[in-house]
Amino acid sequence: MAKNIEKTMDKLVSLSKRRGFIFQSSEIYGGINSCYDYGPLGIEMKKNIKELWWKSMVYERDDIEGIDASILMHPKVWEASGHVEGFTDPMIDCKVCKSRFREDQIDTSKPCPVCGNRDSFTEARHFNLMFKTFMGPVEDSASVVFLRPETAQGIYVNFHNVREAARKKLPFGIAQIGKAFRNEITPGNFIFRTREFEQMEMQFFVRPGEDEKWFEYWKEQRMKWYSRLGLRSEKLRFHEHGPNELAHYAKSAFDIEYEFPFGWQEIEGVHNRGDFDLSRHKEYSGKDLRYFDDQAKERFIPYVVETSIGCDRTLLTCLVDAYTEEEERVVMKFAPSIAPIKAAVFPLVKRDGMPELAKEVIADLRGDYRVFYDEAGSIGKRYRRQDEAGTPFCFTIDTETLGNNTVTVRYRDTMEQKRIDISKIKSFLRDELKF
Numbered sequence: 001m002a003k004n005i006e007k008t009m010d011k012l013v014s015l016s017k018r019r020g021f022i023f024q025s026s027e028i029y030g031g032i033n034s035c036y037d038y039g040p041l042g043i044e045m046k047k048n049i050k051e052l053w054w055k056s057m058v059y060e061r062d063d064i065e066g067i068d069a070s071i072l073m074h075p076k077v078w079e080a081s082g083h084v085e086g087f088t089d090p091m092i093d094c095k096v097c098k099s100r101f102r103e104d105q106i107d108t109s110k111p112c113p114v115c116g117n118r119d120s121f122t123e124a125r126h127f128n129l130m131f132k133t134f135m136g137p138v139e140d141s142a143s144v145v146f147l148r149p150e151t152a153q154g155i156y157v158n159f160h161n162v163r164e165a166a167r168k169k170l171p172f173g174i175a176q177i178g179k180a181f182r183n184e185i186t187p188g189n190f191i192f193r194t195r196e197f198e199q200m201e202m203q204f205f206v207r208p209g210e211d212e213k214w215f216e217y218w219k220e221q222r223m224k225w226y227s228r229l230g231l232r233s234e235k236l237r238f239h240e241h242g243p244n245e246l247a248h249y250a251k252s253a254f255d256i257e258y259e260f261p262f263g264w265q266e267i268e269g270v271h272n273r274g275d276f277d278l279s280r281h282k283e284y285s286g287k288d289l290r291y292f293d294d295q296a297k298e299r300f301i302p303y304v305v306e307t308s309i310g311c312d313r314t315l316l317t318c319l320v321d322a323y324t325e326e327e328e329r330v331v332m333k334f335a336p337s338i339a340p341i342k343a344a345v346f347p348l349v350k351r352d353g354m355p356e357l358a359k360e361v362i363a364d365l366r367g368d369y370r371v372f373y374d375e376a377g378s379i380g381k382r383y384r385r386q387d388e389a390g391t392p393f394c395f396t397i398d399t400e401t402l403g404n405n406t407v408t409v410r411y412r413d414t415m416e417q418k419r420i421d422i423s424k425i426k427s428f429l430r431d432e433l434k435f
């Protein structure tokens with residue numbers, strides 16, 4: 001089993017590098033642990049995932065607004081949020097091989113998974129996951145700041161700014177996509193757990209008493225989003241946090257989990273945070289962060305339902321879900337809406353005006369879609385290259401095109417081919433790429 005997991009992940013890592021999805025960061029210097037760079041295909045996919053999230057959260061609704069808050073925030077934010085005191089993981093070391101683990105992720109009654117020695121673990125120590133740095137030229141404690149470990153706090157501290165500027169009434173949400181940093185004890189599984197990552201978070205502010213209804217609503221909405229993303233439904237499930245798993249801020253929490261080659265793991269958290277966040281910021285900032293309800297004529301601290309998802313982890317999920325080995329090919333069966341390249345255009349041969357015509361088609365699509373022109377090698381090889389990149393459609397200009405203006409469209413997943421009029425390519429793509 002363990003060998004198979006390794007094999008699948010190794011194949012994915014090597015395809016990601018070979019085709020330009022993901023590279024090890026600073027590779028020419030030997031790499032840096034758990035940091036990755038997105039290549040030409042990876043960045044397109046990441047952009048698509050973020051756009052689809054933004055579309056479903058902001059564009060398709062009238063009760064959510066977006067923001068982009070700063071990564072560095074006032075240090076008091078992290079005292080109020082509970083991160084200075086409580087954002088820790090229990091860390092243990094193996095006294096023999098010096099390997100480091102998260103106590104909640106291994107069975108300490110068993111031998112060390114690295115060196116195999118028994119009873120070699122230290123006592124657990126609490127390790128704060130926030131990255132510290134210094135603001136300004138003098139490294140003294142007065143100027144200590146943190147790289148944010150989550151984007152959510154930028155939303156809470158802007159609750160009233162957004163409410164006033166966008167003239168919002170409860171219930172309404174604020175969405176944000178941005179980098180977060182956690183000094184994870186055991187990063188790993190490729191981009192599943194890294195120390196720098198991007199989150200897509202939405203905080204929905206509601207009246208106290210309406211939180212449970214909205215919590216159920218957001219659980220359902222978020223699960224639906226994954227099927228829009230094209231993920232296999234049998235690979236997705238909810239996991240409810242038991243009393244021992246609940247974070248300090250949470251009234252109740254569900255994870256959405258995906259079955260990776262290395263097991264069921266969280267890809268998103270949906271949390272009912274009660275009034276914890278705004279109450280704490282009210283207390284620590286001394287500002288009255290209550291909401292005035294002009295119908296009920298009362299002031300109160302809104303409750304928050306949060307949906308929090310990692311963009312990189314979603315991308316990994318999409319890669320894992322799409323990776324398919326067939327007899328003669330490896331094919332990435334991405335939903336067309338997240339595929340990095342939407343279409344490839346080929347001249348069947350490099351003569352008779354076919355390349356020129358193919359380039360005209362490409363020129364017409366460029367600007368609207370990421371498309372790819374390829375005239376090198378046999379048509380079969382060109383299809384295979386696009387299969388590995390996950391390109392859903394290939395259009396081929398052939399002899400028939402010269403006679404009747406039709407092209408072959410070849411579907412990636414079924415390899416089925418049909419002919420459509422050259423003038424219909426754009427509308428074909430528009431229909432097929434609807435999210």
Ligand code: ATP
Nearest residue numbers: 182184192193194197266267268269308309310313
């Ligand atoms: P864990 O218990 O696995 O450390 P968490 O419960 O602390 O994770 P949350 O704080 O709920 O995670 O973060 C929300 C989402 O952000 C996660 O579901 C995940 O998609 C993403 N995320 C969190 N930490 C990382 C990380 N180190 N690398 C990549 N993505 C992450």
